[in-house]
Amino acid sequence: MHSIHFTILPPPAILKNEIECIRIADYHGKEAVTIQVAPYGAPGMVFHHNNGHAALKHIFTHSGRSFCPPPLFLSGPVIESSIMTYKQAAFTTVQVIFKPTALETLFGITPSQLAPGWIGPQEWEALDLTSQLMEARNSQEQMTLLTTFLTSRLKQEKPRDMIVEESLHLIHAHMGSLHVKDLLNTFHLSERQFERRFTRAVGLTPQAYLRVKRFNAAIHLIKTGHFARLTDVAAALNFTDQSHLIHDIKAFSGLTPTRLAQHADDFYHEQTGYSFV
Template identity: 30%
Template sequence: MDIKLYSPHPVLKEFVLNISTVNAILPDSMHEVVTPYPPTPFQSLIFYCNHPISMGRVHDLSFTKQAITTLIGPQYSRVNIKVHQQLSSIRVDFAPGGLYRLLGIPSYELFDQGFDATAFFGKEMSALNERLLNTPSLEEGKFLIEKLLIGRASRLKESLPIDKALHLLFGHQGQMSMEKTAALSCLSLKQFERKCKERLGMNPKLYARILKFSNAYRLHEAFPHLTWTEIAYEAGYYDQMHMIRDFKNFAGTNPTNIELQLLATPLRMQKDLRF
């Protein structure tokens, strides 16, 4: 599984955190594979350059084929991802509040769902999809995607103090008090919570929990030799029981079971996420 991370074009850094390319070819013995994908703190655009993945909920045996370009809103629930033979994709992860500033759509309207991105970007996205299907490399595809986003950058909603404060909260992996984050936003706590639902799709405490949980899950994918006690400490949990509670809430099971589920798949979809 080849994953490459790129810093975005300077024009995009105000609202895009990073861009990644993924190329994975399953072993000959595997026609398809199902991989767990718990929630991350990112809202994203994912461009599939061959056959899109299929997605299913934890307690649903059915899988739904995703759009060739999928817009991912604020994530809360774990999904299972089915990859068919090969995965070639380009992913754009937005800064906290970045997708709201780009589209002007309150994030709570996109909560815990994936959408066909052409519904938001129109004909220019359809034209880009056609070009991506014929692009010679994922790197070339990345440049085409950046070109589309650069063309939209002039329409961004203005940056407010809350946008810088949320970036700091993200940088501290959720380990910053809500009172301090609200103060940096130049807002009362109630105003801050309301603005967070607009930008993050959820209240800031829940977002901070998902940040911490996602970091713990990423650490396990990236460093499977670490014990869960070590991971809890590295991710900033007060104790292991608090981490187990978050795994049950966000991954739908405890850490031991998710570890067993990962043994059944060669793919590690989150180990290279950049926090």
Template identity: 25%
Template sequence: MKVQLLTPPPIIADYVSSIVVLENNSMFYEAVLPLIANGYPSITFQLTDPARVLCAGKKSDHLVLYGQNIAPIRLHTAGEITVIAYFLHPYMLQSLLGYEAKELTGLGIDLSLSGLAREINLKEQLLNTTSLNARLELMNGYVQQLSQRNRIRVNEPITYATRLIQKNKGTILLMDLQKELYITERTLQRKFEQHIGLTPKMYSRICQFNAALQQLNRNRFSDMTGVALENGYADQSHLIRAFKEFTTYSPLEYIKQAENFPG
């Protein structure tokens, strides 16, 4: 599996945090690609061979808007695979696309049927070209047009809180955050659910786990105890419990699944 992490062009960087491209041209059997919670909603173009996906009811839409998720989203793939994911800043979902974030939590909706994407036939344009650069230009243009069409209004306190939680990799005390923002615990929770789609506690836990997961991937899953402590977990067992919650696998099972997925 070829993986590319791309920096969004400046014209859409206020709306898109990162772009990830996954490509595999040699998938001869069906496999499941788990999309693990990372704290970001996404606009995703996903292309696979539907004729080789044997599981009934597991066919995927080509252009999907994913909200926040806790459990992994299971993308059934086979044949040629292309996934282009534009991860939005978590506080941009409502301003950019008009959806209250909590409406999409745990869901993926067919974006090709709504609003601007339908007007410009975005899905058809993406399907009618095989060039990655052309597809990226189409996706960039779509986000740019969304920003021009909509009056972008973000909730400043929640934007600040989200960035601070990210910066501290989920380990900031929420009580300190409430005091800094001069808001109650209930108000912070309500606004997070509206604009982010998760409670601040769950969002913090996802940020914390992803920081640990990235470090484990860099370390080839060595020194679990050290990684746990560096990322605010009390011990290795607490990290393993978080691992099972967000991936449904133990670390050893996760490694085995990753090894079995065609490279």
């Protein structure tokens, strides 16, 4: 991915409760590019283009689903790797990575109905936004259009499930030691009640969400070299053992830990997950 330049931008202050960050990818080469993306468990909005045309050809998932994406689309939270195939040309991709519950609060879309999957702009009143983005003269204008559109959605913001919001905070703060049963004890809910509320708001079960987040935390520890041995990474993140860690890495990335570590120059950011050519 040496010819792809990534930029990570913080969200505008007014959208900080809805957006994790914004990732911009600029590719200036001429060859076709295929990027494999490991799951991050968060929804997003993607705009991709090359001189007023769509840049992405297909998205294929590990389970065999495929999608021919329009220039602007929403994606639900996923827990499987995917392959993004771009056309043979330079391109720019702007990816807005949302907080886990933003699909419902901003768009009134129940995440469980979209996960895993994608929808085009006609399903969330953004056809005009697509044409405006395509006609924009530069990336700065595109960013202004995107943030203005999302800010306008705040006026229609839906109520939040504060128990789910607090559970997400606890998961992120205590990744290496938290179990779902700890959340049940904290909120005094039955497993069925909690799973129903969490899945509706996030689009994933609490077990699946915690698992994909621990996988990403493991990549972070492996890539930064904080631990010399996989057994130490497994222990730090409360995996049952090293075999359990290896199983999840293979399941989510399609790579063994050794091969994953060899992609030392590929792109990883703790807010956006991991991707590689």
